[in-house]
Each structure stands twice: as C-alpha cells, then as structure tokens.
Amino acid sequence: MSASRLDPSIFRQLGKDIFWRINDGSESNGSLTACGRSGRQCDAQRHSRRLDRTHDATLRSHWRDMALTQDLLVLETDRFAVRPAGHIRTSAIFTLIESTADSIQLSKFGPKGSWAVVTGASDGIGKEYALQLARKGYNILLVSRTQSKLDALATEINRMCGVHTKTLAMDFAANNDSDYSQLAQLVSDLDISILINNVGLSHSIPVPFAETPEQEMKDIITINCTGTLRVTQLVVPSMIRRKRGLILTMASFGGILPTPLLATYSGSKAFLQQWSSALSSELAPHNIHVQLVQSYLVTSAMSKIRRSSVMVPTPKAFVKAALGKIGRSGGAQGVAATSTPYWAHGVMHWAIANLTPGPMNRYVIDVNRSMHEGIRQRALRKAGREGKKGS
Numbered sequence: 001m002s003a004s005r006l007d008p009s010i011f012r013q014l015g016k017d018i019f020w021r022i023n024d025g026s027e028s029n030g031s032l033t034a035c036g037r038s039g040r041q042c043d044a045q046r047h048s049r050r051l052d053r054t055h056d057a058t059l060r061s062h063w064r065d066m067a068l069t070q071d072l073l074v075l076e077t078d079r080f081a082v083r084p085a086g087h088i089r090t091s092a093i094f095t096l097i098e099s100t101a102d103s104i105q106l107s108k109f110g111p112k113g114s115w116a117v118v119t120g121a122s123d124g125i126g127k128e129y130a131l132q133l134a135r136k137g138y139n140i141l142l143v144s145r146t147q148s149k150l151d152a153l154a155t156e157i158n159r160m161c162g163v164h165t166k167t168l169a170m171d172f173a174a175n176n177d178s179d180y181s182q183l184a185q186l187v188s189d190l191d192i193s194i195l196i197n198n199v200g201l202s203h204s205i206p207v208p209f210a211e212t213p214e215q216e217m218k219d220i221i222t223i224n225c226t227g228t229l230r231v232t233q234l235v236v237p238s239m240i241r242r243k244r245g246l247i248l249t250m251a252s253f254g255g256i257l258p259t260p261l262l263a264t265y266s267g268s269k270a271f272l273q274q275w276s277s278a279l280s281s282e283l284a285p286h287n288i289h290v291q292l293v294q295s296y297l298v299t300s301a302m303s304k305i306r307r308s309s310v311m312v313p314t315p316k317a318f319v320k321a322a323l324g325k326i327g328r329s330g331g332a333q334g335v336a337a338t339s340t341p342y343w344a345h346g347v348m349h350w351a352i353a354n355l356t357p358g359p360m361n362r363y364v365i366d367v368n369r370s371m372h373e374g375i376r377q378r379a380l381r382k383a384g385r386e387g388k389k390g391s
C-alpha cells in the first residue's frame with residue numbers, strides 16, 4: 001500500500017485510542033488486527049512484528065511512531081466496517097480499565113522538600129490538595145482569602161506532616177497589584193515544583209445572564225480567569241529556569257457543557273480549558289507538565305452538597321484521584337493535556353462525548369438549561385423558606 005493511500009480522514013482519535021481504517025481491502029482480515037497497550041518500545045516492536053507480515057513499510061513506520069507515543073492502538077481495516085458501536089465499546093473498555101500504574105510520579109516535578117503553591121487552599125478541594133501534597137513531603141504555600149482559615153490549616157499541616165508552610169491571604173476578586181507583588185516576593189525565594197490553580201467562584205445560585213449581578217459576573221471572571229493567569233505567570237519563569245514543574249488547573253464540567261443559568265461560570269471554565277491546553281504545548285519543551293483537571297460535582301461549600309455519593313465524591317477522594325492520574329486522561333478522551341480523574345466523572349465525561357450528540361449540540365444545551373431552571377426554582381424556594389424562618 002502506498003503512502004498516498006493513507007488518507008488522514010481514516011484516523012480518528014478518542015483520547016489515547018487511535019482508530020485507523022486502511023483503505024485497502026487486500027490488507028484487511030475483517031477483524032481487529034491488533035490491539036494492546038503500548039507506550040513502551042517492546043510493545044511497539046511486538047505489534048510491528050505482527051504487522052510486518054501484512055503491511056507495507058510506510059504503514060509500519062506510522063504504526064511504530066504512534067505506538068511509541070500512544071497508550072493504545074486499535075487497528076481496523078475497511079472490511080471491518082467502522083461502526084460507532086464498535087468504537088464506543090472498545091474505547092469504553094480501555095477507559096474503564098485505564099490503570100494508574102503509568103501516571104507520572106510527583107517526584108518527577110521536584111523532590112520532597114521543594115514547594116507546592118495552592119490557591120483557594122483554605123477550604124474544599126484546595127484544602128485537600130494542600131493536605132495530600134504535604135503528606136507526600138512537599139512544603140506548601142497556601143494562598144486564599146481568609147487568614148484565620150489559612151493559619152488553622154498551616155498549623156494542621158505542620159503538626160501532621162512536619163513540612164514547612166507559608167501563607168498569603170489575598171482576595172483574588174480585588175485583583176490588587178500589591179497582593180501579586182507580595183506573592184511574587186514569596187515565590188522568588190522558593191523552589192516551586194507544583195502549582196495548583198484551584199481558586200474559583202461560581203454563581204451563588206443558577207441565574208439568567210440578564211439578571212446576574214454585575215459584581216458576581218466581574219468576580220467570577222477576575223478570580224477564575226485573571227487570578228489563574230496572574231499566579232501562573234509569577235510561577236512559570238522559575239519552573240522554566242529549573243526545567244521542571246507541574247501546573248494543575250481546576251476546571252469544571254460547566255466548561256465542557258455550555259451551561260445556561262451559569263453562563264459566566266461556564267464561559268470562565270471553558271476559557272481555562274483553551275488556555276491550559278495551549279500552555280501545555282508551550283511549556284512541554286521546558287519539561288513542565290500542564291494539566292487541566294475536569295470535575296463534575298464534589299462535596300464542598302461551592303456545590304452546597306454535603307453528602308457524598310457515587311457521582312459526588314468528597315474532596316479527599318477527588319484529589320486522591322487527581323494526584324494519582326498525572327499524565328493520564330481518565331475520562332477526558334481526546335482532549336489534550338486534560339484529565340477527568342475521578343472514575344465516575346470520567347465515565348460521565350466519556351458518555352457526554354460519545355453517547356450524546358455532543359456537548360455543543362443545541363438539544364444537549366437545552367436539556368442542561370431545563371436542569372438548571374429546576375435547580376434555580378428549588379434554590380429560590382429554599383431561600384424563601386429560610387427568609388420566612390428568619391423574619
């Protein structure tokens with residue numbers, strides 16, 4: 001088969017799964033030709049040997065190149081018709097069995113005793129990132145709004161983990177240059193290996209865009225977008241100098257699915273997706289790993305959900321999954337430098353991408369709107385009841 005017959009349209013990528021149809025009937029055997037985990041040269045060679053018998057040199061070299069960089073290759077021929085159901089089954093199986101064994105170890109980004117910066121560190125998911133990183137031996141710079149909460153957490157970390165902490169209380173919504181100068185000063189003295197861009201704000205309840213209070217709208221953009229960019233810009237230069245680092249940024253399913261009645265929050269998280277994926281490519285040559293962390297609901301003050309369930313993990317379970325899946329996509333199949341690390345969220349992300357007409361589909365967005373209209377009605381009724389009790 002000649003190279004010209006390799007039509008790029010026959011390649012389809014779902015995360016780390018490549019689906020590859022060969023437009024040459026003579027090559028096909030009508031079944032899955034080869035399938036397996038690779039990423040290791042021996043696997044690539046094993047698969048290549050298998051292919052040597054049936055395919056030409058160009059195809060083999062494509063296969064080797066891809067096998068060396070991908071976790072999983074699925075080769076199909078055009079006699080084995082490309083059936084969406086077949087793709088879905090295969091992809092689902094490999095998404096679900098994806099092991100954490102190949103995750104990048106945190107030590108690759110910096111030794112124990114180097115520093116992690118966590119924003120929004122005093123509560124919820126950020127607090128858990130701080131605790132779990134401290135338990136792994138990293139010193140922690142805690143950045144958040146309320147000094148008393150930061151002090152309490154710093155004491156807890158010092159007592160439990162024996163690592164050093166520093167704190168900075170700043171209000172990201174204020175976007176004060178003096179706060180960022182203080183942060184720059186702190187950061188300049190530290191060997192920072194890890195940055196967790198966690199600070200975030202959502203709407204207090206789902207609200208039509210036209211009725212969104214101006215302050216809420218501004219705060220969401222200033223905290224979620226401007227804050228994340230400014231902190232990252234302070235930390236990145238020293239990571240580039242040291243030629244190592246990890247930058248995790250908390251995203252949200254609101255950034256995958258346009259979410260009516262949370263439109264500003266949804267847009268801010270979609271911004272982080274684009275920014276983070278672009279940044280990951282810029283910083284990869286500097287040996288800095290940038291990963292967006294996707295999440296559906298987690299129990300916290302922001303979600304206002306107290307009881308965990310299969311779909312709504314505790315911050316502890318969520319962060320354990322996130323730190324255990326560095327370099328893995330989880331359910332974020334096909335999205336560069338992105339992970340949906342918690343297993344149930346991963347299945348949901350995969351299902352949205354593969355079993356619905358797609359997150360940008362009008363019907364899907366309208367279903368999401370109905371859901372959030374319901375949530376708004378319940379939130380308004382609850383506020384009414386609480387108002388009556390208070391009066």
Ligand SMILES: NC(=O)c1ccc[n+]([C@@H]2O[C@H](COP(=O)([O-])OP(=O)(O)OC[C@H]3O[C@@H](n4cnc5c(N)ncnc54)[C@H](OP(=O)(O)O)[C@@H]3O)[C@@H](O)[C@H]2O)c1
Binds near residue numbers: 122123198250253
């Ligand atoms: N929880 C979820 O269901 C969920 C789902 C998807 C994505 N996420 C994302 O995960 C991240 C963390 O969410 P979470 O649920 O853990 O939130 P959370 O429980 O509300 O905690 C937010 C943290 O950010 C701090 N913070 C809030 N506004 C701040 C400001 N203006 N300046 C400085 N610090 C501020 C808070 O400090 P104080 O303690 O001083 O208030 C707190 O430490 C966010 O980016 C969020 O969008 C959450």
